[in-house]
Each structure stands twice: as C-alpha cells, then as structure tokens.
Amino acid sequence: NSTSSNYPNTATIDKNITLLPVIAGVNVYPEYIADGALIVDDVAGCIIDYGSSETILANYAEANNQAPVKIHDYRNKLIMPGFIDTHVHYPQIDMIAAYGEQLLDWLNNYTFVTEANFADPKIAHDTAQFFLNQLMANGTTSAMVFCTSHPQSAEAFFTESHRLNTRMITGNVLMDKNAPEHLCVPAEQSIQDTQNIINNWHGRGRQHVAITPRFAITSTPKQLQLAGELYASYDNVYLQTHLAENRDEMAFVRKLYPKHKGYLDVYEDMGLLGRYTTLAHGIYLETAEYERLRATGTQIAHCPTSNLFLGSGLFDLPKTLSYTSVSIATDVGAGTSLSMLVTLSEAYKVQQLQNNQLSAHQGLYQITLGNAQSLMLDDKIGNFMPNKEADFVVIDMAATPLLERRIAQTKTLEERLFVLMMLGDDRVIDETVIAGVSRYKKVATA
Ligand code: GUN
Ligand code: ZN
Incomplete structure (x- = not known):
C-alpha cells in the first residue's frame, strides 16, 4: 500500500521526515514488517506512509525528488502504535x-x-504533569482519565495534555453524596462545571471531554x-x-435503587448509556444487562490489575465480548x-484462572487499534494508516538481560510478542513519539 499518491507534493516539502526501519503495525490484522520504514510528517504530526524500508525509501526518493529527509535509525527495535x-x-x-x-x-x-x-x-498541575510523563514512559499516548470533583483538576490536566499535544479524554468527577462534604459538588453546580469544561476544551487540539x-x-x-441530559445534548461528548x-x-446500589432492575438499569434510566460511554469493570452482570449493553452500544473497560488488587473478582472476557466491545x-x-x-499480562492470568486464553496478537491489537475503536478514535489513532496521527513507541525487546535471553530462545513472532506481553513493562519503552514529536526518551543506564 505504498503508492506514491500518498506523498505530499514535492514543492511543499520543507519539513523533517522521519524514517523508521523495523516496524510492527498492529493493523486490523496483525502486521509485522521485519525491515520496515515509517514516514512521518512531523510538522502536521501525521503518518505519511509505512511499509518495507526498501520500497518506502525508493518510492519516497522518487516522489520527493531526492529532497533531504531526517532519518532515525531504529535498527533492532520494534515500532508499535502508541498504547x-x-x-x-x-490523581x-x-x-x-x-x-x-x-x-x-x-x-x-x-x-x-x-x-x-x-x-x-x-x-493538580504538578500531578498532571508527572502523570502524563509516566504515561509516556510506559508507552501510553492516549487515555480516558478521571480527575477529581474540582473543576481545576480537569483544567490542569487539559492544560498539560494540550501542551504535550497528547490525545486525551477527561472531565470533572460528579459526586454529590456518600463522599466527604468537601468533595461533593451540588448537582446543578457540578453539571455547570462540566458544561464550562466542554466549552473550553472539547475539540480543542486533541482534547475531548467526558x-x-x-x-x-x-x-x-x-x-x-x-448528566444524562447533558450527554444527550452532544453528539460526541x-x-x-x-x-x-x-x-x-x-x-x-440495590439498597439505593430498589425499584430498578439492576445496577445497569439505573444508568440506562438516567440516559447514561451509548456508543460514547465507557463503563469500567462490569464483573457482576446478568444476561439481561449484557443485552442492554449490546442494544445501547455501551462498552466495558476491563481493568485486570485493579480487579486483582482490590480483590474485586474475575472478569468474564468471552461472555462480555459476545455482547459488546x-x-x-x-x-x-x-x-x-x-x-x-503489564496490564495485558495480568489480563492473561485472569483468563487462565477461568480456562480462557488471551493471545499476544489479540492483546497487542487491543491496547492499540482495539482500544481506539472502543473510544471511537480509530479514524485518528491506533495504527499506521496514512493520515493517522503519528503516535508511536520504540520498543527494545532486549531491554533486560532476562528478556534478551528469553527472546533469543523464541522461534516465531507470536512467541516473541507473547514474551514481550508477559515480561515487558516500562523498561522496554525506549522512546515515545506524540504526533510526530519525540516526548520521552529512556535514560541510558550504564
Ligand atoms: N468506583 C468508584 N470510584 C472508583 C475508583 O476511584 N476506583 C475504582 N476502582 N472503582 C471505583
Ligand atoms: Zn476507576
């Protein structure tokens, strides 16, 4: 798919173009290119093309009339879409x-x-800054985030994210009972706070409001x-x-809402379900509730390390997937x-306890394009299709002596990716690029 029609007009090129040998694009199907190249327009912040380095380099040189480009050589590294x-x-x-x-x-x-x-x-500002740097150090380039009930916590997060140009989704947390009084904001005021945040941030650069x-x-x-009325008044909040x-x-919840059919029914009754809704956990659901998730297009976020840490329970992945995203x-x-x-490796173990498997292809697909689809952002991020935003990570599969040794024993790509999924963590992330700009580089250790 490296047709030269994807290349910008030669006359308009005066920008740095980044070339990356060795890539793995996690596409609709897993796609691995052993000696690959990724062409990035680092001014527009988007992908121009990807493919085998030989083809890409030849096509690019022809279309670009041999104009100089900036080449980043990531030989022996794996390039993946940002997580x-x-x-x-x-907080x-x-x-x-x-x-x-x-x-x-x-x-x-x-x-x-x-x-x-x-x-x-x-x-709020200091913590948002620290948190966003930690996300990038872990290879995460986009997230759907909770703040606190203070509107300034959302303001701080958006300000920092906008400065880094990360694509992020967040909003002030709504709480008006069963929490300390100083964290409760009365219903009308809290919704007005969200409305103000929408006016200020929704669709500004790469920011979205939840x-x-x-x-x-x-x-x-x-x-x-x-909250439901506000949600209904927008197409894509x-x-x-x-x-x-x-x-x-x-x-x-049953005590608070005895007349409702169940937990999900409370949310449905209030108008909170839909294609732009993400519900975290969903461990204890009845079949009728799975059906309502499907009917409303509502997706579930599975959080394995949290479910294990808080002793919450074991998520039924196959059943939930048979109804919704x-x-x-x-x-x-x-x-x-x-x-x-790390989250994928814990998800694997949660499924093992229930005699299900999560393959490396499925897992790595999920944390890139799969999660992008769940968030309705797959037209912008998630893989390396031309014109998508250039968010990617450079992975060192030999980041630790153990990884290097174990990877040397593998025979297939699937095996290597599974070892990465089970043993990988922030140490394998060499570099994180946000919309064509390198924002994190691992500090070399002696
Ligand atoms: N349910 C309500 N608030 C929270 C929270 O902050 N974390 C988790 N895991 N569950 C919640
Ligand atoms: Zn949570």
Missing part, C-alpha cells in the same frame, strides 16, 4: 499501592483523602439525570463511570501499573 488506556485516575497516582482494603473502604480510607488535595491548582459521574453510589438521582465492580458495591485499561490507582504490557 491507549481507556480507564485511569490521574490516584499519589495513592497507588494502598494496603489492605476492598473497594468501598479503599475509597473512604485512601482515595477521597488524596483527591481532596486537588482543590489546590498547583498540586461527563464523569463517579458511580451510582456517590451521585443523587438528580445529578445522574442532569464522552461519558465514563464505574459499574458492577464489587459485591458490597452491588448491595449498596471490551477495552483494556489500568485503572491506576486501584490498578497497580500504568504499563499496558
């Missing part, structure tokens, strides 16, 4: 790995305590209803919340790693 995390809490980076509790006590004893700090815009009720327990019916994660949570996510700070590779 996408569909559910993560940036919780400060309380990741908090001991001893399951969901509801964990929220009360640790989470709400930390989230209170984000009333301070300086803490209406973000925390979960059924911490919102009044009024707040959920207003997102909505994110949590669903059916923990048994005590399930019982609490499933993305994969870290859910830090209940999740224990920002690495999508």
Whole structure:
C-alpha cells in the first residue's frame, strides 16, 4: 500500500521526515514488517506512509525528488502504535499501592483523602504533569482519565495534555453524596462545571471531554439525570463511570435503587448509556444487562490489575465480548501499573484462572487499534494508516538481560510478542513519539 499518491507534493516539502526501519503495525490484522520504514510528517504530526524500508525509501526518493529527509535509525527495535488506556485516575497516582482494603473502604480510607488535595491548582498541575510523563514512559499516548470533583483538576490536566499535544479524554468527577462534604459538588453546580469544561476544551487540539459521574453510589438521582441530559445534548461528548465492580458495591446500589432492575438499569434510566460511554469493570452482570449493553452500544473497560488488587473478582472476557466491545485499561490507582504490557499480562492470568486464553496478537491489537475503536478514535489513532496521527513507541525487546535471553530462545513472532506481553513493562519503552514529536526518551543506564 505504498503508492506514491500518498506523498505530499514535492514543492511543499520543507519539513523533517522521519524514517523508521523495523516496524510492527498492529493493523486490523496483525502486521509485522521485519525491515520496515515509517514516514512521518512531523510538522502536521501525521503518518505519511509505512511499509518495507526498501520500497518506502525508493518510492519516497522518487516522489520527493531526492529532497533531504531526517532519518532515525531504529535498527533492532520494534515500532508499535502508541498504547491507549481507556480507564485511569490521574490523581490516584499519589495513592497507588494502598494496603489492605476492598473497594468501598479503599475509597473512604485512601482515595477521597488524596483527591481532596486537588482543590489546590498547583498540586493538580504538578500531578498532571508527572502523570502524563509516566504515561509516556510506559508507552501510553492516549487515555480516558478521571480527575477529581474540582473543576481545576480537569483544567490542569487539559492544560498539560494540550501542551504535550497528547490525545486525551477527561472531565470533572460528579459526586454529590456518600463522599466527604468537601468533595461533593451540588448537582446543578457540578453539571455547570462540566458544561464550562466542554466549552473550553472539547475539540480543542486533541482534547475531548467526558461527563464523569463517579458511580451510582456517590451521585443523587438528580445529578445522574442532569448528566444524562447533558450527554444527550452532544453528539460526541464522552461519558465514563464505574459499574458492577464489587459485591458490597452491588448491595449498596440495590439498597439505593430498589425499584430498578439492576445496577445497569439505573444508568440506562438516567440516559447514561451509548456508543460514547465507557463503563469500567462490569464483573457482576446478568444476561439481561449484557443485552442492554449490546442494544445501547455501551462498552466495558476491563481493568485486570485493579480487579486483582482490590480483590474485586474475575472478569468474564468471552461472555462480555459476545455482547459488546471490551477495552483494556489500568485503572491506576486501584490498578497497580500504568504499563499496558503489564496490564495485558495480568489480563492473561485472569483468563487462565477461568480456562480462557488471551493471545499476544489479540492483546497487542487491543491496547492499540482495539482500544481506539472502543473510544471511537480509530479514524485518528491506533495504527499506521496514512493520515493517522503519528503516535508511536520504540520498543527494545532486549531491554533486560532476562528478556534478551528469553527472546533469543523464541522461534516465531507470536512467541516473541507473547514474551514481550508477559515480561515487558516500562523498561522496554525506549522512546515515545506524540504526533510526530519525540516526548520521552529512556535514560541510558550504564
Ligand atoms: N468506583 C468508584 N470510584 C472508583 C475508583 O476511584 N476506583 C475504582 N476502582 N472503582 C471505583
Ligand atoms: Zn476507576
């Protein structure tokens, strides 16, 4: 697919073009090119073409009349599309790995305590900056993110993301009951805060807004209803919340909403379901609820390290996939790693416990194009199709002595990718490129 018609007009080229030998584009089908090249327009920030380096270099030289290009040689490295995390809490980076509790006590004893700090815009900015750098150090280039209930926490996150030019989705968290008073914002005010954030950020550069009720327990019916009305008034504003994660949570929701058919029915009744909705977890669902997910086009974000860390339960991947789209996510700070590779390895183990398998092809597809599709962003990110945004990671498959030794024993690509999925983490990420601009480089160790 390296036709020269994809190349820009020679006369207009005065930009740096990046060439990358050795790529693996995770396409609609897994596609691996042993000696590949990726051509990036680093001014427009998009992919121009990819393919075998021989063809690409020859075609490019011809179309470009031998004009000089900047060549980055990543010999012996693997280039993949940037990873996408569909559910993560940036303020919780400060309380990741908090001991001893399951969901509801964990929220009360640790989470709400930390989230209170984000009333301070300086803490919000510093933490957003640290968090975004950590995402890139883990190869993650896009994410759907929770802030806190303070509008300044969302403002800080968008400001930092816009500066880095990362494609991100977030919004202020809606809570108006069953949480400390200083974290509760009355229904009308909280929705006005979200409206202001939409006006300011939705569609600005690479930023998108998500209406973000925390979960059924911490919102009044009024707040959920207003959230649903706001969601209905836009075509492409997102909505994110949590669903059916923990048994005590399930019982609490049943007590709060005795007349509803179940947890999902509360959200459906309030108008919160749809193609732009992401519900994290969905461990405890009835067949009728899976059917409503399908009917409304609502997707589930599976968060394996979180489900294991909080002892929430085992996610039924095959069953959920038979009804709707499933993305994969870290859910830090209940999740224990920002690495999508670590997350895949834990997802593999969660499926093993239920006698299902998750292949490396399926896993790596999911954290790139699959998650892009779940977030309705696959026209922009997720693989290396010409004109998509140039978000990619440079992976060192020999980053540690163990990886180098184990990879040397492999015979097939599938085997190598599985070893990467099981043993890889932030150490394998050599470089992360955002819209054609290198934003993270691993510090060389002696
Ligand atoms: N349910 C409601 N809030 C949260 C949260 O912050 N993390 C997780 N894992 N579940 C939640
Ligand atoms: Zn969460």
